[in-house]
Amino acid sequence: MKKIALLVSNEQNKKLMTDMLSDRYEILALAPEDSLSKQFDLAIVDGVSLDLLQVKIKLLKYESNPVFLPFLFITTRQDIGYTTRYLWKVIDDIIVTPIEKIELLARIEMLLTTRRYSVEIKNRLEEMEILAHAIGHDLKAPLRSIETFASYLKQDCYELLSDTHKDYLERILRAITKMNDMQDAIHTFMSVGCKGIVKQTLSLKYLVRAVLEENDIILDKTGATVTVLQDIQFNTDEKLIKLILKNLIENGIKFVESGKRPVIEINGLRRGEYTIIEVSDNGIGIPDAKIEEIFKPFYRLHTDKEYPGTGLGLTIVKKCVDMLAGSIKVVSKDSGTTFILEFLERR
Numbered sequence: 001m002k003k004i005a006l007l008v009s010n011e012q013n014k015k016l017m018t019d020m021l022s023d024r025y026e027i028l029a030l031a032p033e034d035s036l037s038k039q040f041d042l043a044i045v046d047g048v049s050l051d052l053l054q055v056k057i058k059l060l061k062y063e064s065n066p067v068f069l070p071f072l073f074i075t076t077r078q079d080i081g082y083t084t085r086y087l088w089k090v091i092d093d094i095i096v097t098p099i100e101k102i103e104l105l106a107r108i109e110m111l112l113t114t115r116r117y118s119v120e121i122k123n124r125l126e127e128m129e130i131l132a133h134a135i136g137h138d139l140k141a142p143l144r145s146i147e148t149f150a151s152y153l154k155q156d157c158y159e160l161l162s163d164t165h166k167d168y169l170e171r172i173l174r175a176i177t178k179m180n181d182m183q184d185a186i187h188t189f190m191s192v193g194c195k196g197i198v199k200q201t202l203s204l205k206y207l208v209r210a211v212l213e214e215n216d217i218i219l220d221k222t223g224a225t226v227t228v229l230q231d232i233q234f235n236t237d238e239k240l241i242k243l244i245l246k247n248l249i250e251n252g253i254k255f256v257e258s259g260k261r262p263v264i265e266i267n268g269l270r271r272g273e274y275t276i277i278e279v280s281d282n283g284i285g286i287p288d289a290k291i292e293e294i295f296k297p298f299y300r301l302h303t304d305k306e307y308p309g310t311g312l313g314l315t316i317v318k319k320c321v322d323m324l325a326g327s328i329k330v331v332s333k334d335s336g337t338t339f340i341l342e343f344l345e346r347r
Contacts, residue, residue, distance in 0.1 A: 002025050002026065002041045002042070002112055003025065003026045003027075003028055003038075003039065003040040003041050003042075004021060004025045004026070004027055004028065004040060004041065004042050004043070004044065004108070005028040005036075005038065005040040005042070005043040005044070006018065006027060006028065006029045006043075006044050007043055007044065007045040007046070007049040007050075007053065008029075008044060008045070008046045008049065008074065009046055009048040009049055010046060013046065013074065013097070014029055016099070017044060017099070017104070020099075020101050020104060020105075021104075021105075021108070024105070025108075028040055036053065036056050036057070036060055041069075041070075041112060041115055042069075042070045042071075042072065042108060042111055042112055042115065043057075043069075043070070043071045043072070044071075044072045044073075044074055045057075045071055045072070045073055045074070045091070046073070046074050046075070047075060050073065050090065050091070054090050057071060057090050058089070058090055061090075066118060066121070066122050066125075067115070067118050067119055067122055068092075068114050068115045068117075068118035069115065070092045070093070070111035070112070070114065070115055071090060071091045071092055072091070072092065072093050072094075072095060072107060072108065072111060073091040073093070073094045073095070074094075074095055074096075074097060074099070075094060075095075075096060075097070076096065076097050077096050077097075092111060093107055093110075093111060095107055129191070139183060140180075140183065143176060143179055143180065143183070146172075146176060147173070147176045147180075150169065150172050150173055150176065151173070153169060154169055154173070181310055182310050182312075185310035185312040185313070185316070186310075186312065188243070188312075188316055189297075189312055189315060189316050189319065192240070192243065192316065192319050192320060192323065197237045197240065197323060197324070198237055198238075199235050199236055199237050200235065200236075200237075200238065201233055201234065201235050202233065202234065202235075202236060202238060202241070203231055203232070203233050204228055204230075204231050204232050204233075204234070204266065204268040204277065205228045205231045207238070207241055207242060207245060208226060208228050208245060208249075208266055210242060211242050211245045211246045211249065212226060212249075214242075215246055219253075222253055222261070222262055223261040223262070224252075224253045224261065224262035224263070224264065225261070225262075225263055225264065226249055226264040226266070227263075227264070227265050227266070228266050228267075228268070229265055229266065229267040230267050230268050230269070231268055232268025232269065232270065232275065232277075234268070234275040234343065234345060235345060236275075236324060236343065237323075237324060240320040240323055240324055241320070241324070243316055243317070243320050244317050244320045244321060244341065245266070245279070247313040247314065247316055247317045248279040248317060248339055249264055249279070250313065251281070251283075251313055251314070252264040252279070252280075252281030252282075252283055252337075253281075254283075255281070255283040255284050256281070256282065256283045256284060257283075257284060260282070262281065262282065262283070263281065263282045264279065264280070264281050265278075265279075265280045265281075266278070266279050266280075267280075270345075273344055273345050274342050274343065274344055274345060275342070275343045275344075275345050276340065276341070276342055277340075277341040277343075278338055278339070278340050278341075279338065279339045279341070280336060280337070280338040280339075281336050281337055281338075282335060282336040283336055283337055284334075285332045285333055285334045285335070285336060285337055286301065286330065286332040286337055287301075287332075288332070291330045291332065294314050294330070295314050295315055295317070295318040295328075296315065297311070297312060297315045298310075298311040298312065298315075299311060299315075317339075321341060324343055325343070325344065326341055326342055326343040326344075327341075327342045328340065328341055328342075329342070
């Protein structure tokens with residue numbers, strides 16, 4: 001049974017609400033000075049108690065975050081203006097006296113439903129963090145052992161093996177590399193944004209340079225060039241935007257015809273209140289009919305032999321763009337593909 005705390009100074013109102021709600025909920029009708037020390041799912045508060053407890057309520061809501069702890073304010077019609085300075089900071093909804101039971105129950109159920117969803121989201125996030133940690137760390141240990149002993153076999157016994165067994169060993173080592181790449185990609189996808197979003201003003205040139213320096217992106221071997229045509233400063237989360245640029249640059253280098261030098265051009269634009277980032281390549285292109293499919297997890301347009309990969313690069317890009325409340329468009333021809341990222345610049 002859900003617990004409702006009544007922080008109501010008027011005894012008549014307190015009794016009325018207790019009578020209305022006690023058949024559905026567990027009622028905690030406590031004195032204001034000790035009421036916030038008890039656990040509850042929703043509190044109904046009046047003006048006197050709100051004045052007395054507003055600082056404690058703010059602190060309690062902050063400590064409960066990300067779980068939503070709702071406070072329903074009861075007031076008279078003539079005092080409703082008084083509540084606006086508290087709305088969404090201390091209180092989450094208002095009900096005006098005289099109180100109709102059906103309206104009171106509807107408001108309570110709406111707030112409790114929101115609280116239940118927030119608890120479910122918190123639990124899912126915790127499960128995701130546990131699974132991401134297992135993929136990123138715990139499952140790596142046995143894979144490293146397999147890789148180590150397979151390497152020892154190749155080092156110590158390779159010349160003693162038949163051609164068939166040499167082929168088996170090479171396949172094991174390739175599979176280990178692929179599994180490592182897959183684990184890294186899944187861990188990245190699952191952990192994106194788990195620590196929250198922190199925005200700051202950054203330049204596009206700085207971000208591209210950092211991505212190239214911090215990641216094992218092979219430029220010399222492929223002869224690839226990555227150029228920022230026009231720099232721009234914009235407000236964003238550094239980790240998320242770096243993941244976007246990293247995966248788009250890597251795709252631009254990978255998906256080119258054999259023997260062709262990859263050329264990646266990145267452009268920053270301002271269009272009204274929007275920041276536009278365009279990442280263009282001279283690769284093999286994407287068929288129009290497949291553009292909506294490429295952001296799905298593990299979706300591949302080509303076989304692993306043609307273009308090795310995890311099938312999660314563009315899925316990670318889409319997740320990062322969504323977390324930044326942006327949009328992504330794709331314009332593709334046989335001569336290359338342009339990814340157009342659009343973010344609302346909130347000043």
